[in-house]
Amino acid sequence: MKSNLNDPSADAPSSLPELLETPLDRVSTEPLQRQLCRRIKEAIVTGHLPAGLRLPATRVLAQALAVSRNTASLAYEQLLAEGYVLADRQGTVVAMLAQSNADAPRQRQRATAAMPTTSRPLASRLAELRPSAPMAAECTALRPGVPTLAQFPFTHWRRALDRAWATASASTLNYGDPLGQMPLRAAIANHLALTRGVHCTAAQVVITEGAQEALTLCVRLLTNPGDTAWMEDPGYRGAKSALQAGDLRVLAKRLDAEGLQFGAKDWLREQPRLIYTTPSHQYPIGTVMSVARRLALIAAAQAHGAWIIEDDYDSEFRHSGDPIGAMQGLVEGAPVLYVGTFSKTMFPALRLGFLVVPPDLLAVLTSPLRELLRGGHSHEQLAMAHFIESGQFARHLGRARRLYRERQQALREALSQHLGVPHSIEGGRCGLHLCVRIDPAMRDVQVVEAARRWGMAPQALSTFALAPQAQDNGLVLGYGNTPIETIAPLAKRLGMLLRGGLA
Structure with a gap:
């Protein structure tokens, strides 16, 4: 700026x-x-x-x-x-x-x-967000964003926690390093280099309380009220909340087959300070941003002094083909802040996320970060570090990847067989959910409300859009925590709701 x-x-x-x-x-x-x-x-x-x-x-x-x-x-x-x-x-x-x-x-x-x-x-501004229908905590069938919980390796995780407590000292009961325990920061840096192509040192990794805190930090540290931010549309509601809570001017950027769309005129008329994107698996549509589009976005951001937030929330679960590397590692010195979370790879209640700060920002942001953060969850962080270093994390990801591939394929087949209305399926090559577009005459919000009454928890695609359009009518269906034997009956019930009314 x-x-x-x-x-x-x-x-x-x-x-x-x-x-x-x-x-x-x-x-x-x-x-x-x-x-x-x-x-x-x-x-x-x-x-x-x-x-x-x-x-x-x-x-x-x-x-x-x-x-x-x-x-x-x-x-x-x-x-x-x-x-x-x-x-x-x-x-x-x-x-x-x-x-x-x-x-x-x-x-x-x-x-x-x-x-x-x-x-x-602030409460008035946040009231403009378009949340999905509220759901009960026990309502998990077809809920997007939730990984498999029943198959989580409790025994190995319990051993990692026991090891952290067994080797603990009195100092670990204190606040700890505000930027996070160094063993975990180092383990994350090594893991990202091997699996995501991220170029960083342990010093660049900041441990946060989930990805949401990482997004909030980006807004607080890099923007002033009134600055412009670009965001994918439809896009992740948590990012929309963070940007709007920072009192930014949030501009919706539509998607095409290559990801977030922008042109030279956009940079002249709507120059952003921040750009939020999920390039490896767009949420919720599932698009993968092409390499050409990524390089163009990085070059334009460098030329105009903008920062890109790359949210790589579930790209560990690629179902076909080779893994798609992170945008952060494409160009040396790219103006990219890389955000990740263990909520999808481990379990949501862990509340561990991380932010990879570009080298050019590290010296500037370290002091403010130490003022804003207080440290904590030391034993969970040390346990997570051991879980990664021991190889248990990689083995868990491998098992989960195979499980999600089977569930994704089962959901595709069940929708094709039982939905019974015109629809199109997007995504599915990665992650924990599918996006299903349906006829705008069947309002997705009403479908979701009816599904809640039958114990299902899909989300309405239109609620992810800043400026909803007719094509933004659909369902976001999660399969991560939905047992494979229940998928066909659930698809039948959805089909009945769509074909025969929403009672």
């Missing part, structure tokens, strides 16, 4: 550029964060930064003063805690301090004028 300190839209007085352009004293023993905080306090108290003034974004401030964004963020946090500034959905505003009665009305009017009239609370 390029900053322009002279941009009139920044609503900055003439003294603000001078304030920003004056370097901090790097010889002083006073920390840079404290110097910056003190400088802004003095400017507010003296009136050089009047009430209602919108301060520059932390990234802009950090660039202007040649300091880390964490330094600027911590200064703003201190100012907020002490009441010098206020935070709203668009950033940071100078607060109105105690004044004389004569000045108070004028200052209050100025502050009110500077506040955005369209500001809405």
Whole structure:
């Protein structure tokens, strides 16, 4: 993101550029964060930064003063805690301090004028998301995104946990490294290099509480409110939530046979800060982004200063052909943040994910990450590291891959035999689900509601779309945790609902 300190839209007085352009004293023993905080306090108290003034974004401030964004963020946090500034959905505003009665009305009017009239609370913005129908915890048949649970190797996992506790010391009861236990970070780096073609060191791997936290971190650390983000449409609702919670301008990018579509004009009119994509197995359609499209996206992102979030959520389960490597490893220095999770390869309750930070960002983001994260789940992390290093993880993936291949084929055959209505099946060469498009006359949301009453948990394709179109009417059917012997009866029931009404 390029900053322009002279941009009139920044609503900055003439003294603000001078304030920003004056370097901090790097010889002083006073920390840079404290110097910056003190400088802004003095400017507010003296009136050089009047009430209602919108301060520059932390990234802009950090660039202007040649300091880390964490330094600027911590200064703003201190100012907020002490009441010098206020935070709203668009950033940071100078607060109105105690004044004389004569000045108070004028200052209050100025502050009110500077506040955005369209500001809405976070809950209101998130209410615009289009969730699928709620489902009971025990309703798992055909639910997408859930791996096989009955076939999980409990014995080997229990041994890994016992080993972690047996070798534990008192220090492992503390918070631990905020970026994660180093044995697990190293094991993940090695595993990704062998299986996904990801180029990274253990230092680049950050352990998160599931992929959702990794996505949230990307938004918090790399964007400011109002920045533009591109997202696949239809796409993963969790990513949509993270982008919208960051108050980003989220633009829907439709898909074709090669994945996310974009052109040269898009970069000129809608230049993004972040691009979210699932290139190896698009969720929920199942498209694989072509190498040509991947290289074009990387080149364009490099040219325009954008960052790509590659969510590689279930690409371990490729059912036919050779595994498709991650986009992150295609080009050296690619502006790609790689996100992964153990929720699909192990079990959802584990709540372990990871973020691979590009080398160019590592030095900049390490300090903020250590402030935002606190560490924890040390024993689970150490157990997971041993599970990978011992070979049990690879063996579990192999067994699960064969199981999912059989279930996917059984579901395809059952749908073809029993659905009884025009439909098309997409995906299926990878992962844990199929996408089935149906006639728009049969509203997918109503089909899903009816299916819930019969103990099934498919999801409506239309609820994954930012801007739903007629072709976005369908069902997302999971087979990961659906026993193969139940697939045909479930397909028959779906067929009955589609053919004979939704009662």
